[in-house]
Amino acid sequence: MIGLFVLLSAVSLIIVIHQLFSWLCSRKILGNSVSKGMFYVSAFFGTPIHELSHALVAIVFGHRIKTIQLFQLGKDGRLGYVEHQWNRRSVYQSTGVFFIALAPLCTAFLLIECLQYHFKLGVVDTFVLNVDMANVRNICSEVFNYIWHITYQIVQYASHSYEGAGWLLIVSLLCFHCIPSRADFKNALKGSMIVMIIVFLLWFFSYSFNLHHQQWMLAIFNWSVNMSSFIFIVSLLSMLWWGLLSIPALLRFK
Numbered sequence: 001m002i003g004l005f006v007l008l009s010a011v012s013l014i015i016v017i018h019q020l021f022s023w024l025c026s027r028k029i030l031g032n033s034v035s036k037g038m039f040y041v042s043a044f045f046g047t048p049i050h051e052l053s054h055a056l057v058a059i060v061f062g063h064r065i066k067t068i069q070l071f072q073l074g075k076d077g078r079l080g081y082v083e084h085q086w087n088r089r090s091v092y093q094s095t096g097v098f099f100i101a102l103a104p105l106c107t108a109f110l111l112i113e114c115l116q117y118h119f120k121l122g123v124v125d126t127f128v129l130n131v132d133m134a135n136v137r138n139i140c141s142e143v144f145n146y147i148w149h150i151t152y153q154i155v156q157y158a159s160h161s162y163e164g165a166g167w168l169l170i171v172s173l174l175c176f177h178c179i180p181s182r183a184d185f186k187n188a189l190k191g192s193m194i195v196m197i198i199v200f201l202l203w204f205f206s207y208s209f210n211l212h213h214q215q216w217m218l219a220i221f222n223w224s225v226n227m228s229s230f231i232f233i234v235s236l237l238s239m240l241w242w243g244l245l246s247i248p249a250l251l252r253f254k
Contacts, residue, residue, distance in 0.1 A: 011105065012185065014179055014235045015181075029242075029245050032252075034248035034249075038244075042173055042177065047071045050104040051070050053103035053178070054082040054100055055084075061100065062087075063086040063096060066083040067081070095194045097190055098191025100187065100191075104180060105178055105179070105180060105231055106227075108175050112234065115171060147229045150233060172237050199220075
């Protein structure tokens with residue numbers, strides 16, 4: 001339960017900040033031909049990953065894909081989309097709505113891990129909660145300390161080598177285009193209720209039959225903190241792309 005809350009809190013904060021920067025910068029970027037061109041070039045690489053993530057997870061959960069557009073320059077402002085249908089009476093397919101909505105972030109996390117391995121960067125330490133200190137105050141303190149620690153690690157690696165700078169440039173652009181939209185987040189909230197019920201039932205079942213419920217609940221929590229913290233930090237750093245894309249507009253390059 002707590003792990004799911006941590007994940008949704010991180011995602012919601014990312015979306016709020018992303019939408020704020022979008023509101024502040026989009027008009028300037030799209031109003032300048034150079035900035036607009038830079039934005040579309042970056043989207044050409046990031047948007048297909050975003051939409052393919054939605055489509056792949058939709059198929060896994062038995063949804064029927066009606067239409068998929070990996071990249072477009074449409075008048076409606078959408079760079080891509082996936083239209084899908086599902087049986088709302090099916091618990092499995094309804095649960096999938098949550099994972100479909102967050103699929104781009106999960107894909108970004110996996111690709112970041114692959115790039116980290118490719119660049120041979122030991123960037124991120126793993127978060128492991130000390131169960132002997134597991135109260136609300138200490139959990140919050142541990143999570144914030146972990147976020148601060150890996151932020152320092154990422155900035156340090158990026159500023160001390162060309163490989164680190166290249167890694168950060170690629171992954172920040174990836175996260176920039178894999179941040180869920182408001183529509184994605186609304187769908188995630190719809191599916192989260194079912195996911196929370198399923199997690200609670202699994203916990204109750206494992207607790208009742210003494211099936212190592214503490215171990216697997218702790219493992220889920222640690223995983224959610226690791227994933228949420230890493231993507232949250234890189235996504236925040238990716239907001240620098242709003243500034244980079246705005247530079248030609250601010251300098252009035254045409």
